[in-house]
Amino acid sequence: MLTYEPGDSFAHRLDPRAKLAVQIAFAAAGLAHTTPVGLTALGVVAALSLVAAETSPLSALHSLRYAVPFLVVAPVVEAVRLGAPWFDPAAAVDPALASIRILLVFLVAAAYVRTTPVRDSRAAIQRLVPGRLGVVLGMSVALVFRFLPLVRRDLRRVREAQAARLGSERRLDERLSLVAAGGLRRAFGRADSLALALRARCFAWNPTLPTLQFTRRDVPALAVAVGLLVSVAV
Structure with a gap:
């Protein structure tokens, strides 16, 4: 299972709130752009996320190995018919695009998990909510x-x-x-x-969490998140 690993990649040095913004915007864009062209563009963003996290696509896919078979089988099941012509390729197009969309969201999430400590994720959520x-x-x-x-x-x-x-x-x-x-x-x-x-440990509602601060290196991630949200609105 993919978990946080200490490192010095570009994504490791980003503020977790910026990475959460990219994830949320990417998921919204995935729901809005369902065409092959849109998914290709999202695939480029997902690939850049893995590069920024210095995470191998094979490693990310291996961590998702229990979900990938369902994503592969779903289009095949949708295209199978009980009578002639027995297999309808056109019926598999929409499920295949949906599987690709889910897989891309998983890959971006994998880049986040790989580069974000649990304490930082908790701190980001408590500062946002x-x-x-x-x-x-x-x-x-x-x-x-x-x-x-x-x-x-x-x-x-x-x-x-x-x-x-x-x-x-x-x-x-x-x-x-x-x-x-x-x-x-x-x-x-x-x-x-x-x-x-x-x-x-006297669990309290006001725990001491790590300090979070936006820096100039967060600007590209925030720009990507804003760009994805703008694409959704347009």
Whole structure:
């Protein structure tokens, strides 16, 4: 799973609020521009995002390997017919464009996750959304970014433990139920530990967060975000 990695790329040095602005504007542009020409332009922006983050496209796609098969299969399923002519290529065009649009949004999000610490993401959200709502949203994002890798690791350990006990000899539904039950037990256990840790640390609504400041290097990112929003409006 793609996670934050310390670095000195151009995207690493950007203010997280500027990167969030690019993500939001890119997602809006993806919904507005559904033609091949529009998606080509968005593909250029996504590629520049990966370059700025010094993130390999193959690495980003590998982190999305569980979602990519669904994006590839969806157009094929849409084009299949139960009778002659059995396969209608024209019916696969719109689903294929939608899959490409989703994939591009994923790639831009991957560049953000790769270059933004969880604390910075939380700080950016709490500064953009005032009051306790911003604190709740910031904390929720921080927990998601921290918990997903742990849940995935727990599931892998459960699978490895089942394999060591000849779990591969069981039926598929039994293997799935055992892995799901084990994963849920560990997830709830981690949630209980988190709640205890928050109480022990006197979790407050006004935590000390890193200082954020826009600089001149954020101007290109903000310009891209404004350009994408203008393209949506036009």
